[in-house]
Each structure stands twice: as C-alpha cells, then as structure tokens.
Amino acid sequence: xTATATPQRRAPRAAGAAFAAARRGWRTRHRTAGSVLDVVxxxxxxxxxxxxxxxxxxxxxxxxSHIQNARLAPSAAHxxxxxxxxxxxxxxxxxxxxxxxxxxxxxxxxxxxIGVLIATVAVLAPRWIGDMVMRVVDVMQAFPSLIFALLxxxxxxxxxxxxxxxxxxxxxxxxxxxxxxIMRETLTEPYVEAARTLGVSTWALLLRHVxxxxxxxxxxxxAGDLGITILLIGSMSFIGAGAQPPSAEWGAMVIAxxxxxxxxWWGALFPGLAIACTSMGFALVGDAIHHRxxxxxxxx
Numbered sequence: 001x002t003a004t005a006t007p008q009r010r011a012p013r014a015a016g017a018a019f020a021a022a023r024r025g026w027r028t029r030h031r032t033a034g035s036v037l038d039v040v041x042x043x044x045x046x047x048x049x050x051x052x053x054x055x056x057x058x059x060x061x062x063x064x065s066h067i068q069n070a071r072l073a074p075s076a077a078h079x080x081x082x083x084x085x086x087x088x089x090x091x092x093x094x095x096x097x098x099x100x101x102x103x104x105x106x107x108x109x110x111x112x113x114i115g116v117l118i119a120t121v122a123v124l125a126p127r128w129i130g131d132m133v134m135r136v137v138d139v140m141q142a143f144p145s146l147i148f149a150l151l152x153x154x155x156x157x158x159x160x161x162x163x164x165x166x167x168x169x170x171x172x173x174x175x176x177x178x179x180x181x182i183m184r185e186t187l188t189e190p191y192v193e194a195a196r197t198l199g200v201s202t203w204a205l206l207l208r209h210v211x212x213x214x215x216x217x218x219x220x221x222x223a224g225d226l227g228i229t230i231l232l233i234g235s236m237s238f239i240g241a242g243a244q245p246p247s248a249e250w251g252a253m254v255i256a257x258x259x260x261x262x263x264x265w266w267g268a269l270f271p272g273l274a275i276a277c278t279s280m281g282f283a284l285v286g287d288a289i290h291h292r293x294x295x296x297x298x299x300x
Contacts, residue, residue: 038291041284048278050064052101055094062092062248071264081266083257085246089267093274100278103164103249105230110168115175122176123231124202145170146232153241160249163233163242171225173266178221191237220290227282234275250275273288 066086074081080089122133152166183206186192192209200208236242237251245256250271258269 012252021278037284038288041281042289043243044277044281045285048097048101048281052098056098059091059095060088062087062095063246064066071260071267073264074266080270081264083253083267084260084264089253089270092248093250093271093281096250096253096271097274098248099160099243099247099273100230100233100251103160103233103243104226107164107171107229107233108225110164111171112175112218112222114168114172117171118176119179119183120206122180123187134180136175137173137180138172140173141177145173149232150236150239150241153236158241158244160237160243162234163236166236166241167229167232171229175218175221178217179214180293182217183210184212186213216289216293220286220293223282223289227279227286229274230281230282 017176064087066082069078069082069086070080070084072082072086078088080093082088083092099199116139118133122130122137124130125133133150149163149166149170152169156162169280184256187205189209193207195205195209233242233249234251234254237244237247240255240256243249243252244258247253253271254268254275257264257271261268
C-alpha cells in the first residue's frame with residue numbers, strides 16, 4: 001500500500017514545478033522578444049538597402065543650393081526640413097544612404113580579404129613565419145585602431161576614400177585572429193586528417209572544409225561590422241577626417257549642420273538618427289544570425 005505524501009514532501013515538488021514553469025515562461029518571453037528584435041533588425045536593414053538602391057534614382061538634385069529656402073523647419077513640403085543651403089534634408093539622407101552603405105560594404109570587404117590572407121599565411125606558412133605574423137597581429141590588436149585610422153586618414157587627407165582605406169588598414173586584425181583560430185582547429189579535426197592521408201591537398205581542404213566551417217561565424221561578424229563601420233565612417237566625417245561637405249554622406253551632413261544646431265536642429269538630428277538606426281539594425285541582424293546558428297547547433 002502506497003503511503004500518502006506528506007505536506008513537507010509536496011512543498012519541494014510544488015516549488016520545483018513552479019520554478020520550471022517560470023523558467024519556461026521566461027524562455028518563451030525571451031524568444032518572443034528576440035524574434036521581434038530580429039524582425040526589427042531585418043526591417044531596418046531592408047529599408048536602408050532598398051533606399052540605397054532605389055532612392056538616388058528618384059531623388060531630385062540634392063546638391064543645388066536654394067538659399068531662399070535655407071533652414072526651413074520640417075513640413076509637408078520638406079519632411080525633415082532644409083539645411084543652410086536650402087537643400088532638402090530628407091532627400092539628402094536618401095541619396096546619402098547609398099554613399100554611406102557603399103563605403104561601409106567596401107571597407108568590410110577590403111579588411112575581410114586582408115584578414116583572410118593574413119590568417120592563411122599564419123596557418124599554412126612554416127611555424128616561425130606563422131608565429132611572427134601572429135605577433136604582428138597581437139601588436140596591431142593592442143594598438144588603438146581608431147587612432148591608427150585617424151593617423152592614416154590625416155596622412156592621406158580628409159575624404160571618404162581616406163576613411164575607407166584607414167578603416168580597412170586597421171579592421172583586418174580581428175578577422176585574421178578569428179579566422180586563424182578556426183582554421184587551426186578545423187585542420188586538426190579527424191576527418192581532415194583522414195582526407196590528408198588520402199592525398200587531398202591543403203588548398204582543397206581549405207575550400208571544402210575550413211572556409212565553409214568559418215562562414216557561419218564570419219556572417220555574424222560581418223553583419224555586426226557593417227553597423228560599426230557605418231558608425232565609424234560617420235564619426236570620421238564628423239571630426240573632419242572623412243567625407244567633407246557638401247557630400248550627402250550622413251556624417252558629413254551632421255558636421256555641416258553643427259554650426260546652427262540650436263536654431264535648426266533638424267539638420268543634424270535626422271542624419272544622426274539615420275546613422276544610429278542603421279548601425280542598430282545591422283547589430284540586430286548579427287544577433288539574429290547568431291541565434292539561428294546557435295539553435296541549429298543545439299538541435300532546436
């Protein structure tokens with residue numbers, strides 16, 4: 001005959017069940033919030049990319065001055081007001097989306113290629129060369145990258161091209177270190193060792209196994225890097241080391257409006273919001289990719 005459970009025994013079970021239910025509820029809310037943020041991130045990035053592709057084709061001339069319309073407040077005629085030259089801020093942001101996004105994409109591509117080449121040399125070259133390359137990477141990583149980028153931009157002269165080169169010359173370091181670690185780990189896997197014994201070349205192993213294994217991590221990094229790069233390009237323009245007025249690049253628009261920010265706040269606010277929202281959108285996309293890959297690894 002089974003004994004009836006005492007109240008003392010029921011209490012821990014009830015507490016455990018309540019804790020488990022609370023934990024499941026928290027996970028559900030967390031996943032729901034994460035899904036909402038994922039949608040927000042992809043929506044922001046989608047709007048920016050679509051604007052960059054289509055916007056400049058339908059926009060009016062955003063460089064012609066109309067002094068009679070200078071510093072008009074936001075209205076139905078000018079959704080985001082006009083700047084000190086009477087140019088429509090909204091349409092300049094639309095046209096500038098292609099300039100800003102293109103500069104960020106080119107920068108990320110450039111330093112990713114450099115990082116892949118450096119990582120490949122560090123892993124495949126003789127050990128003493130690989131160690132030397134990684135020591136250079138360590139030194140570069142210890143040095144403040146933004147200061148180094150500003151130094152390069154100062155030597156080249158202030159322009160959007162200078163900021164692209166400067167950021168590409170400093171941004172490869174993390175990619176090289178990350179990829180070198182993935183390459184070394186993958187090349188020691190049993191299936192890779194077995195392929196080597198069958199006569200598969202090192203380059204074939206890189207193309208078939210190493211680089212495909214690194215791509216999921218790199219996709220997450222690239223998405224986040226695009227957001228950071230847009231922010232850095234805008235920052236370099238703002239301090240005078242990047243794109244210069246009358247460029248419609250968002251950072252250049254902010255610096256052009258800083259002289260009248262108290263009387264015509266819209267000239268700096270809306271380009272600044274464009275930089276912030278786009279950077280946040282790419283960061284959310286990076287998190288979304290990371291979540292999807294994590295769930296796939298865990299079998300969810």
